[in-house]
Amino acid sequence: MAAREGAPRPGEAAGGAERPLPRGMAGGARHRLVRLHAEPPVWSLGPLRLRRYRAADHATVLDLHREGLAQVGLRPGDGVYYDHDFFRMEDIYLRNDGEFIVGELDGRIVAMGGLRRADLVPAGRSRALGGHVLGGPALDSAEMVRLRVHPDAQRRGYGAAVVAALEQRAAEYGYRVLRADTTELQAPALRLYRRFGWTETRREMIGGIVNIYLEKPLR
Numbered sequence: 001m002a003a004r005e006g007a008p009r010p011g012e013a014a015g016g017a018e019r020p021l022p023r024g025m026a027g028g029a030r031h032r033l034v035r036l037h038a039e040p041p042v043w044s045l046g047p048l049r050l051r052r053y054r055a056a057d058h059a060t061v062l063d064l065h066r067e068g069l070a071q072v073g074l075r076p077g078d079g080v081y082y083d084h085d086f087f088r089m090e091d092i093y094l095r096n097d098g099e100f101i102v103g104e105l106d107g108r109i110v111a112m113g114g115l116r117r118a119d120l121v122p123a124g125r126s127r128a129l130g131g132h133v134l135g136g137p138a139l140d141s142a143e144m145v146r147l148r149v150h151p152d153a154q155r156r157g158y159g160a161a162v163v164a165a166l167e168q169r170a171a172e173y174g175y176r177v178l179r180a181d182t183t184e185l186q187a188p189a190l191r192l193y194r195r196f197g198w199t200e201t202r203r204e205m206i207g208g209i210v211n212i213y214l215e216k217p218l219r
Contacts, residue, residue: 079207110153
């Protein structure tokens, strides 16, 4: 996956670029998100290291995803839950103008999040049925998805670090707008998006669960 024109070249960000997070996040004033390497991207937030997903991470990120949804009562068959994208990570995230990053703490994956073209996976009720299509040549909107932080590592600003890193990647790829959706059951995710300036656009009832759609312009 090659970065779009205007993205930092390999090594440009090493040693320098700091990205401020919303007030009250990222462990207060102790740590700032720092871009250590451009391609493949690497960031740090204090002891947390964010890097690109590798195939060897599959079982761990799938478990983290499922554990996060189980925490709020989401489960297969509810019309909202799906995990088919985890079995096509290369196609959906890494080879199609997207990104998927994991956050490591002492060598253990405790956070993750993905960025994918909005035309690759169906939205709404169709999403849980599986399948994806290859997008066209034009970059317009991307989805931020799969934001998860392990329960043992929550309330340290790690979710905010993932959001900030993925927003940076979306801008580098040249996307015009970012989109996301979450449910009323996932209140921490909803608060996180709002703190980053995302705006709610609509709500949809799916299987008795309120799904909330948000977006954020990048340019």
